[in-house]
Amino acid sequence: MSTAATPPKVPTGSSGDQFPTDRLAAAYRTMLVARATDERCLSLQRQGRIGFYVPLSGQEAAQVGSAVALESADWVFPAYRELAVALVRGVPLGAILDQLFANGRDRTKGRQMPNHFGFRDQNFVVASSPIGTQITQAVGAAMAARRRRDPIATIAYFGDGATSSNDFHAGLNFAGVYRTPTIFFCQNNGWAISLPRERQTRSPTLAEKAASYGFPGVVVDGNDLEAVYAAVRDARARAVAGEGPTLIEAQVYRFGAHSTSDDPRRYRSDAQVEAARKRDPVHLLKDRLVAAGLLDDARDAQWWEEARAEVARAVESAEGAPPVDPMSFLDDVFAEPTPRLRAERSALEGLVRDGLLKP
Ligand SMILES: Cc1ncc(C[n+]2csc(CCOP(=O)(O)OP(=O)(O)O)c2C)c(N)n1
Numbered sequence: 001m002s003t004a005a006t007p008p009k010v011p012t013g014s015s016g017d018q019f020p021t022d023r024l025a026a027a028y029r030t031m032l033v034a035r036a037t038d039e040r041c042l043s044l045q046r047q048g049r050i051g052f053y054v055p056l057s058g059q060e061a062a063q064v065g066s067a068v069a070l071e072s073a074d075w076v077f078p079a080y081r082e083l084a085v086a087l088v089r090g091v092p093l094g095a096i097l098d099q100l101f102a103n104g105r106d107r108t109k110g111r112q113m114p115n116h117f118g119f120r121d122q123n124f125v126v127a128s129s130p131i132g133t134q135i136t137q138a139v140g141a142a143m144a145a146r147r148r149r150d151p152i153a154t155i156a157y158f159g160d161g162a163t164s165s166n167d168f169h170a171g172l173n174f175a176g177v178y179r180t181p182t183i184f185f186c187q188n189n190g191w192a193i194s195l196p197r198e199r200q201t202r203s204p205t206l207a208e209k210a211a212s213y214g215f216p217g218v219v220v221d222g223n224d225l226e227a228v229y230a231a232v233r234d235a236r237a238r239a240v241a242g243e244g245p246t247l248i249e250a251q252v253y254r255f256g257a258h259s260t261s262d263d264p265r266r267y268r269s270d271a272q273v274e275a276a277r278k279r280d281p282v283h284l285l286k287d288r289l290v291a292a293g294l295l296d297d298a299r300d301a302q303w304w305e306e307a308r309a310e311v312a313r314a315v316e317s318a319e320g321a322p323p324v325d326p327m328s329f330l331d332d333v334f335a336e337p338t339p340r341l342r343a344e345r346s347a348l349e350g351l352v353r354d355g356l357l358k359p
């Protein structure tokens with residue numbers, strides 16, 4: 001196993017309107033860890049070692065830039081692609097791998113769909129698969145925070161496809177009427193699985209939909225970490241000042257498949273992907289760091305090695321961890337087990353005792 005150093009965590013919040021220069025390197029290194037996790041998890045899934053994975057390559061700057069702009073007391077309502085947001089929130093990569101392997105350390109006890117993690121300690125709500133449901137939840141939580149005079153914001157992450165959901169309308173309308181402290185962060189990656197952005201809506205931009213709900217909508221280059229940060233910082237300041245919500249459309253591109261269950265070659269051309277890769281957010285930030293005298297090729301190679309080593313350590317540990325205890329399957333259903341649950345538990349005990357149910 002490699003003994004390479006662990007990449008540093010990027011500090012969040014408590015900063016000005018501009019991305020703090022002294023955090024650029026740590027933000028870049030978080031993006032490398034996210035990219036390296038994608039590379040590794042895609043092959044783990046193909047090898048049958050994990051069941052499912054949702055890659056985020058191409059969306060690292062949008063995710064890291066937005067998450068660094070938040071304060072730790074804020075609440076994150078993700079969709080299912082926000083792995084880099086979780087890392088910035090301080091979620092250990094190992095905890096994410098534990099969920100992907102559904103081992104005995106997995107905080108969702110192996111019951112949740114892979115890649116649908118949530119972390120209470122980091123105010124990172126469990127991922128939402130039904131498109132758009134997290135939008136209304138983020139608005140409700142923001143409303144509650146305001147009633148309690150909690151000076152926080154909530155942020156809902158969703159995609160271009162989610163702007164066609166019922167919950168998008170319900171959430172943004174309610175947020176506009178009640179001026180809730182909510183940041184609507186749309187990562188427009190051009191595709192909702194196989195449905196292209198131009199088939200989603202006739203609106204020239206997604207951001208301008210905010211106007212019909214009575215609050216600002218802004219378009220931002222989602223490949224530009226510092227631009228994303230500034231937009232979210234601004235939206236957060238408005239939110240906690242009682243000025244209401246903001247819709248941010250971060251324009252990005254999904255480089256890989258929608259998920260490991262998808263083959264994007266069936267609906268989009270290699271040429272389109274290659275064109276988008278010319279503005280790879282990882283390369284753009286590398287150029288920025290090199291220009292600032294903070295990075296050279298040798299150090300970049302070392303940081304990549306350290307990112308891949310962190311992923312390797314997390315995979316090795318998660319894969320080697322004990323499995324979920326089958327006797328936990330019936331926990332957490334009711335505070336007091338019902339007679340039927342008690343009967344099912346003793347049947348389960350019998351199966352485990354007879355070796356018919358192995359972890
Ligand atoms: C209510 C609902 N309808 C359909 C689906 C199937 N589905 C899963 S992901 C997805 C596309 C969502 O696209 P977008 O909002 O752009 O997010 P992205 O996956 O691009 O990040 C769809 C249609 C679902 N999960 N929930």
Ligand SMILES: [Mg+2]
Nearest residue numbers: 159160191192
């Ligand atoms: Mg999309």
